[in-house]
Amino acid sequence: MIPAGLVLEEARESDVEALVALERRCHTHPWTLRHFADALADRRTMRVFALRRPHDESDAGRGLVAFAVVQVVAGEMHLHNLAVDLPSRRQGLGRWLLRETLAWGEAAGVEEAFLEVRQSNWAALALYREAGFEAASVRRGYYERPREDALVLRRRRPLRNP
Numbered sequence: 001m002i003p004a005g006l007v008l009e010e011a012r013e014s015d016v017e018a019l020v021a022l023e024r025r026c027h028t029h030p031w032t033l034r035h036f037a038d039a040l041a042d043r044r045t046m047r048v049f050a051l052r053r054p055h056d057e058s059d060a061g062r063g064l065v066a067f068a069v070v071q072v073v074a075g076e077m078h079l080h081n082l083a084v085d086l087p088s089r090r091q092g093l094g095r096w097l098l099r100e101t102l103a104w105g106e107a108a109g110v111e112e113a114f115l116e117v118r119q120s121n122w123a124a125l126a127l128y129r130e131a132g133f134e135a136a137s138v139r140r141g142y143y144e145r146p147r148e149d150a151l152v153l154r155r156r157r158p159l160r161n162p
């Protein structure tokens with residue numbers, strides 16, 4: 001069930017600046033405006049999901065509470081990005097958004113989902129492990145600022161826990 005007072009929808013081009021602002025609050029080496037613009041433009045393989053509060057047009061943040069960016073190619077889904085804004089954390093929103101994103105992937109015929117995560121990002125690791133993702137490999141020095149290895153995690157279909 002959708003968290004009370006929030007809506008989940010596909011992000012639009014007009015959301016780019018709000019996405020970048022949330023991203024900058026969440027990551028030490030954040031995606032740029034170009035990353036989000038490219039993701040929004042690639043309607044063939046990518047989706048940007050936005051979880052938001054009702055807002056008015058004067059709200060530069062566009063009510064954004066969380067987002068997820070995924071790409072599906074050849075039956076594989078790559079979760080490129082997932083973030084929940086700081087005041088809204090530890091309320092189950094990351095879990096809910098991850099589950100909805102995986103549900104979308106299942107409906108699109110995805111057989112396997114992959115993601116990379118900093119090895120020190122224990123909050124995200126806890127979230128993904130709880131969701132049934134398992135370690136697949138390590139990408140050495142994958143991240144910058146600070147330089148760090150990425151753990152590649154994988155979940156095979158069914159993509160969600162019962």
Ligand SMILES: CC(C)(COP(=O)(O)OP(=O)(O)OC[C@H]1O[C@@H](n2cnc3c(N)ncnc32)[C@H](O)[C@@H]1OP(=O)(O)O)[C@@H](O)C(=O)NCCC(=O)NCCS
Binds near residue numbers: 088116118
């Ligand atoms: C990782 C992130 C998305 C989690 O979002 P969230 O909405 O706070 O997570 P939830 O409230 O849904 O938590 C679900 C479960 O994940 C785990 N978890 C989440 N945050 C945690 C934390 N800070 N410490 C320990 N476990 C944590 C717990 O198992 C939690 O279940 P519980 O609250 O019942 O114990 C959020 O911390 C975030 O945006 N971080 C910055 C961006 C990021 O690192 N994204 C992932 C990139 S790969």
